[in-house]
Amino acid sequence: MLLVLLLAPLLTGFVRSVKARLLRRHGPPIIQPYRDLLRLLRKDAVLAHNASWLFRVAPYLIFAATWVAAALIPTFATGLMFSWSADLIAIVAMLGSARFILALAGMDVGTSFGGIGSSREAMIATFSEPAMIMIVFTLALIAGSTELSTVASFMLSSAVGLRVSLGLALVALIMVAIAENARIPVDNPATHLELTMVHEAMVLEYSGRHLTMIELSAMLKLLLYVSLIACVFAPWGLAPDGAGPIAYLIGIAAYILKLAIAGLLLALFETSIAKMRVFRVPDFLGAALMLGLLAMLLRFVSRSL
Amino acid sequence: MIYGVACVIALVATVAALAQLTGERSPVSTIVLPLGLPWVGAHFRLDALSSFFLVVVDLGAAAASLYAIGYGRHEGEPLRVLPFYPAFLAAMNLVVLASDAFTFLVSWEFMSLASWALVMVRHRDPDNRRAGLIYIVMASFGALCLLLAFGLLAGPEGGYAFEAIRAAHHAGPVATLVLALVLLGAGSKAGLVPLHVWLPLAHPAAPSHVSALMSGVMTKVAVYGFIRIAFDLLGNPTWWSGMVVLILGGITAVVGVLYALMQHDLKRLLAYHTVENIGIIFIGLGLALAFQANGMALAAALALTAGLFHVFNHSLFKSLLFFGSGAVQTATGERDMEHLGGLIHGMPFTGFAFLVGCVAISALPPLNGFVSEWMTFQAILLGPDVAQWGLKFTIPAVGALLALSAALAAACFVKAFGISFLGRPRTAAAERATEVDRFSLASMFILAGLCLLAGILPGFVIDALAPVTQSLVQAGIPVQGGVPWLSIVPIAASRSSYNGLLVFLFITASAWTATLAIHRFASRAVRRSAPWDCGYPDANPITQYSASSFAQPIRRIYGTNLFRARERVEMPPPGDTAPAHFYLELHDLIWEWLYLPVTGAVCLLADRFNHLQFLTIRRYLSLVFLALITLLLALAIWD
Numbered sequence: 001m002l003l004v005l006l007l008a009p010l011l012t013g014f015v016r017s018v019k020a021r022l023l024r025r026h027g028p029p030i031i032q033p034y035r036d037l038l039r040l041l042r043k044d045a046v047l048a049h050n051a052s053w054l055f056r057v058a059p060y061l062i063f064a065a066t067w068v069a070a071a072l073i074p075t076f077a078t079g080l081m082f083s084w085s086a087d088l089i090a091i092v093a094m095l096g097s098a099r100f101i102l103a104l105a106g107m108d109v110g111t112s113f114g115g116i117g118s119s120r121e122a123m124i125a126t127f128s129e130p131a132m133i134m135i136v137f138t139l140a141l142i143a144g145s146t147e148l149s150t151v152a153s154f155m156l157s158s159a160v161g162l163r164v165s166l167g168l169a170l171v172a173l174i175m176v177a178i179a180e181n182a183r184i185p186v187d188n189p190a191t192h193l194e195l196t197m198v199h200e201a202m203v204l205e206y207s208g209r210h211l212t213m214i215e216l217s218a219m220l221k222l223l224l225y226v227s228l229i230a231c232v233f234a235p236w237g238l239a240p241d242g243a244g245p246i247a248y249l250i251g252i253a254a255y256i257l258k259l260a261i262a263g264l265l266l267a268l269f270e271t272s273i274a275k276m277r278v279f280r281v282p283d284f285l286g287a288a289l290m291l292g293l294l295a296m297l298l299r300f301v302s303r304s305l
Numbered sequence: 306m307i308y309g310v311a312c313v314i315a316l317v318a319t320v321a322a323l324a325q326l327t328g329e330r331s332p333v334s335t336i337v338l339p340l341g342l343p344w345v346g347a348h349f350r351l352d353a354l355s356s357f358f359l360v361v362v363d364l365g366a367a368a369a370s371l372y373a374i375g376y377g378r379h380e381g382e383p384l385r386v387l388p389f390y391p392a393f394l395a396a397m398n399l400v401v402l403a404s405d406a407f408t409f410l411v412s413w414e415f416m417s418l419a420s421w422a423l424v425m426v427r428h429r430d431p432d433n434r435r436a437g438l439i440y441i442v443m444a445s446f447g448a449l450c451l452l453l454a455f456g457l458l459a460g461p462e463g464g465y466a467f468e469a470i471r472a473a474h475h476a477g478p479v480a481t482l483v484l485a486l487v488l489l490g491a492g493s494k495a496g497l498v499p500l501h502v503w504l505p506l507a508h509p510a511a512p513s514h515v516s517a518l519m520s521g522v523m524t525k526v527a528v529y530g531f532i533r534i535a536f537d538l539l540g541n542p543t544w545w546s547g548m549v550v551l552i553l554g555g556i557t558a559v560v561g562v563l564y565a566l567m568q569h570d571l572k573r574l575l576a577y578h579t580v581e582n583i584g585i586i587f588i589g590l591g592l593a594l595a596f597q598a599n600g601m602a603l604a605a606a607l608a609l610t611a612g613l614f615h616v617f618n619h620s621l622f623k624s625l626l627f628f629g630s631g632a633v634q635t636a637t638g639e640r641d642m643e644h645l646g647g648l649i650h651g652m653p654f655t656g657f658a659f660l661v662g663c664v665a666i667s668a669l670p671p672l673n674g675f676v677s678e679w680m681t682f683q684a685i686l687l688g689p690d691v692a693q694w695g696l697k698f699t700i701p702a703v704g705a706l707l708a709l710s711a712a713l714a715a716a717c718f719v720k721a722f723g724i725s726f727l728g729r730p731r732t733a734a735a736e737r738a739t740e741v742d743r744f745s746l747a748s749m750f751i752l753a754g755l756c757l758l759a760g761i762l763p764g765f766v767i768d769a770l771a772p773v774t775q776s777l778v779q780a781g782i783p784v785q786g787g788v789p790w791l792s793i794v795p796i797a798a799s800r801s802s803y804n805g806l807l808v809f810l811f812i813t814a815s816a817w818t819a820t821l822a823i824h825r826f827a828s829r830a831v832r833r834s835a836p837w838d839c840g841y842p843d844a845n846p847i848t849q850y851s852a853s854s855f856a857q858p859i860r861r862i863y864g865t866n867l868f869r870a871r872e873r874v875e876m877p878p879p880g881d882t883a884p885a886h887f888y889l890e891l892h893d894l895i896w897e898w899l900y901l902p903v904t905g906a907v908c909l910l911a912d913r914f915n916h917l918q919f920l921t922i923r924r925y926l927s928l929v930f931l932a933l934i935t936l937l938l939a940l941a942i943w944d
Contacts, residue, residue, distance in 0.1 A: 041823065041827040041828065042827060042828055044828055044830040044832050045828070045830070045831050045832070046831075046832045046833075046834050047832070047834075048833070048834065048836035048837075049835065049836075050647065050650070050729060050836075052650060052656075052727065053649075053653070054649065054660075054727065060816040060819050060820050061812070063815070063816070063819055064811075064814075064815035064816035064819065065812055067815050068808065068811045068815055082807060082811075084792065084798065084802045084804070085790070085792065085802075085804040085808060085811070086803060086804065086807075086808050087802065087803060089679055089682055089801075090670055090679065090803050090808065093668070093669060093670050093679075094670055094808070096667075096669055096712075096715060099715075100664065100667060100669055100715055100718075100719060103719045103723070104722060104723050107719075107723035107724070107727045107728055107850065108727045109836045109838075110646065110647065110727070110728030110729035110836075110849045111836050111838035111842065112838070112848055112849060112850060113838055114850075115728075115850020115855065118719060118723060118855070119850060119854070119855045119856075119857065119858055120858055122715070122716035122719050122858075123859050125712055125715065125716065126709070126712045126859060128712075129708065129711070129712035129715075130705060130708035130709045130711075130712050133682070133704075133705075133711075134704075134705060134708065137686060137701070137704060140801075141686065141689060144800065145799055146801040147799065147800070147801060147802065150799055204838065204839060205836055205837055205838070208828060209823050209827055209828055209829075212823075213819065213823075278858070279858075279861065279862075282862045289705075293701065293702075293705050296704070296705075297698070297701050299689065300688065300689050300697045300698070300700065300701050301697065303689075
């Protein structure tokens with residue numbers, strides 16, 4: 001649990017610095033996100049006059065839900081202590097809870113930017129959540145379980161092979177991950193005053209420690225999706241249940257390597273593509289939804305696809 | 306006074322039914338009263354299915370009565386509500402207990418009529434009169450279908466008792482016809498699309514505690530009717546009957562929630578949302594039928610448990626939400642969300658209870674709505690084992706529809722709560738709103754507590770449902786009481802498990818740790834100031850996002866075809882200072898394409914036959930004679 005919390009800002013900082021390098025800027029040092037978070041922590045929280053209790057509670061709830069969800073994803077070993085307490089569907093739904101509260105918090109002060117963000121986030125969620133459920137279904141039908149540990153162990157075994165449905169699910173999952181983490185081309189994480197912003201518009205009124213929590217949950221969410229993709233589609237190096245310390249060390253090294261590769265690819269992708277209009281997003285995510293549905297249908301039709 | 310008594314009676318009935326349901330080897334008790342048709346009598350029977358629905362009915366009734374002790378004081382004409390309210394409650398109980406066709410239908414009609422009278426309480430409003438008319442027409446249509454269904458089931462010998470029907474083992478075209486009629490009859494009461502049109506009109510028109518009962522409980526009685534006939538009386542389902550129910554359920558779920566998203570009347574939004582939840586319940590029932598037809602008893606039990614669990618959940622949170630909207634109406638006199646906003650400041654307790662209801666109905670962990678949806682998903686995952694290709698394509702498609710409706714429901718309740726309770730007050734009435742009375746609050750908080758309990762301890766509910774599935778599909782999912790840490794494991798631990806209690810504890814614990822750590826080691830100072838809003842704050846609350854602007858992206862994406870949604874902006878010519886106008890056009894295609902032609906045809910026929918009223922006695926006699934001859938001829942040819 002602590003590992004993901006400590007690594008999350010590092011991944012964000014890494015992506016930022018790679019992006020800066022690609023644009024031939026020096027960019028901030030890789031540990032800048034930690035400094036930002038600490039700086040925000042020390043500042044006073046400024047609330048609008050009419051902010052309600054929901055506005056003050058929301059950051060902690062969002063953080064807690066995201067953190068618990070992130071902690072339930074196998075990072076370097078498959079046998080997590082409480083992995084049976086929530087399966088993949090529940091993890092997706094927990095992220096849904098976090099989003100629900102965030103969207104409400106965006107509407108609490110009653111500014112037009114908050115409303116615009118919440119409304120668009122709700123629209124994006126109506127595509128990304130079903131797409132995610134379809135992907136989960138595909139994985140569950142292949143591995144015969146919705147438990148993430150079991151899925152990861154199954155993916156490590158030789159019974160998997162190359163499957164069409166897995167490929168479709170991978171593409172769909174990457175598309176959903178991009179949208180969920182408010183990355184380009186769906187949303188721009190670096191923006192702060194733009195009519196097309198979604199995530200940033202919702203959190204516009206937050207400051208100080210509340211903003212720390214929100215930012216940290218966004219970083220955790222990015223790490224969560226990268227870990228999820230890594231543990232399902234690139235499970236190499238995951239230490240099996242009850243392995244020795246060397247296996248765990250290899251697992252950790254492999255995990256950090258996977259994060260670095262994913263961060264590199266993400267930065268490359270983001271610098272090479274332009275942001276799309278808000279009303280193009282449904283086309284993008286609709287494609288993800290259809291890919292997920294197709295993958296699931298293939299599994300229903302044939303056991304070998 | 307009446308509400309107090311009703312509350313006590315309903316509570317006693319709840320406890321009795323719960324004891325019957327969970328008691329060891331609960332015997333099925335029957336009673337025959339010498340009422341009703343002389344050669345049939347009135348049969349009543351209390352088995353597992355009846356006891357479960359009795360719990361749902363009476364729990365809802367108890368909560369509604371408690372709520373009404375406070376809420377009923379604001380009623381303008383209490384004498385229009387009080388006589389019908391207990392009759393409505395009694396009729397719902399009788400439907401669930403009835404064990405012969407005659408008693409069932411009489412109680413069913415009694416329930417419809419009593420609720421119709423309650424819908425017509427505010428009859429001076431022309432909209433309510435229209436709602437009442439449509440409701441009574443649809444209710445009569447539904448009752449007619451059920452009447453025909455029972456006629457077919459009883460056969461020419463007139464075996465109206467459920468025992469006789471069960472023993473008859475219907476199959477072939479009769480069973481098909483009965484199932485179609487039951488889908489029409491019970492479906493129109495429950496609100497299956499496209500028979501839902503009366504529901505969003507009639508439910509909001511009644512006083513709020515009655516709306517809660519109609520939405521949270523009466524639709525469940527309709528679901529009971531469907532289960533009783535399709536699972537218990539007919540038995541041996543065919544696979545395509547499961548497919549039909551599945552498709553209807555899936556369409557109902559998505560269409561219902563899309564309609565709900567387009568509304569800005571709080572109570573109407575909730576009523577459309579009932580349509581969505583009925584869809585989810587019917588998905589569970591359809592899956593159970595399909596699995597049963599394939600001989601997969603365990604999967605059928607899981608799907609049925611999921612459906613019944615959702616019945617229970619929906620009765621809890623839908624009642625809670627209707628109570629909340631009633632409280633809002635009492636405090637502000639408004640149902641239109643565009644006139645609300647910022648209520649969380651004036652009504653913090655109602656706001657909290659309403660928020661719990663919103664999270665629960667959006668199927669988000671750790672509350673109860675998620676558990677039943679999770680179980681439905683688990684049942685869908687057992688789908689590839691069915692043999693028929695039709696089902697192999699239908700089940701994943703319905704799974705996608707279910708996931709879509711869950712996501713849309715979350716959007717819908719962000720809108721419902723965000724627009725009415727958060728933000729800045731849009732009218733003076735919303736600004737002056739104060740908290741409602743203690744009875745109403747107590748009722749809402751009890752329901753909210755039950756939502757949380759059923760969410761974090763779902764194993765107990767599932768175990769209580771085991772006798773029901775045992776009697777209907779002859780299988781139960783494994784006992785959940787003994788699973789460590791109170792998780793639920795519907796099939797096997799390696800396949801799937803969910804632990805609401807731990808999820809709840811983890812989230813609470815992490816939130817507390819984060820809060821305490823930050824307040825201890827970092828800053829805890831708070832400064833108040835004007836909102837930032839990117840430097841463009843506008844003092845006028847009208848500039849906030851409204852209910853219809855919140856739904857705009859979703860309306861554009863989903864509504865362009867489904868509702869023929871069209872937006873038009875009229876700008877004044879340059880230099881003119883006149884305001885610009887925004888027009889929004891929405892069509893209810895189901896109403897326009899299905900109901901208006903039928904109504905038109907009925908009116909046309911009535912007009913044509915009108916001159917039959919003014920014939921001479923000679924012609925009437927010849928008409929009677931002709932009819933007699935035709936009937937005799939028909940009989941002669943038939944034999």
